[in-house]
Amino acid sequence: MPSPSSFALPEPAFAAAAVPTREALLDVAARLFVERGTERVALADIAAGAGLELRVLRDHFASREHLLLALQQRFVEGFRVRLHDAMDRCRPNDWPARLRAWVQSAVEGYLDQVALHDVVFHDLRTHDRHAMQENPVIDQLVELLEGGIAARVWAAPDPRLTAVIFFTAMHSAVDRVIACGEPQDRQRLVQTLIGYFERSVQWWARF
Template identity: 35%
Template sequence: MGADVASKPRTKPADQRRDDLMNAAERLFLDQGVAATTIEQITSGAGVAKGSFYLHFTAKEDVVAALRLRFAERVGGIITSAVDRIATGDWGDRLAAWLTACAEGYATFATLHDMVFRDVPPPTNAGLADNPLIDGLTQLLAAGDAAGAWRLEDPRFTAIFLFNALHGVILDAGRYGGSDALARRIVDHGFRLVGLPTG
């Protein structure tokens, strides 16, 4: 009996506690807004003492920043899964998969996106040029360029341009309608940008 008790961890690992805090904060922020949510509510929702919050974050704004990164990771995971299902040499299909999955990811997590980017704007607009999604698109465009699937003078420039255009039309469709055939239209415009025939 003593060995069984000793083998059980007394506390959760730090990463799991941090995730619990973020999960509780995400639920509360989406339900009642960031401003109305207290740190006490977050720690209560996570089932941890208030002091545990300050082991991982200094303020609610830090949690929002972490949720922004989580949003990018979630959408990035959807994109990676979609692109990885396409054979490496099928560059048009891989680009179409990237664009379609990005649109789907934004639609899936639209409420979280609006909360962490619109309701609580980032302190700078650096994410419009520097973010993991743009990095992934840059790598795809550069690899396709190296393989001769398209010719791009600057894959990163094209990735930033394409990502921000895609971002804009997805948000526009989410707020004002027009999501019918949106993925096809995004892919067609993306193909035109890199010089591929549209279908």
């Protein structure tokens, strides 16, 4: 008489491959975009890189543009978290230290990820005037400025406009360093920006 184990179903010849997570798909897309540029990467290339059929990838991202927008959103959120963590290492009410931490982390975060940044923001060739009003990183800076203003450490008549100016200045200063091909003296750049920002919010206190 056969033993019970002899009635067990045979193992399948090939185990079903696990479908990559959304984050894993974005990782593959980011790598290919940085290596080749967005114009030279199709959804089929990303599907192949992830070991998927194209139709499966399309279940997650309908087009290359949708995928790039998802990478943009992930980049912005990761950047925001990086700045938040840097500020959280300072005392809650030490507003000058928190501002310096924001600037230091913003400069380093941009320079550390410049290739990916340029792919997902510059190569997409989109221009949205609402971006400065709907940017979580600027919202974060507004909150920081409002905290310092409420504590009477700083003064600024329009915290959001000030935050937009600060964010734009940081972005442009880093772009200049990259464009000029100069050796990156990160600390000098950080100190220049901090001096500019601190003088700006202290200047208004005279009125």
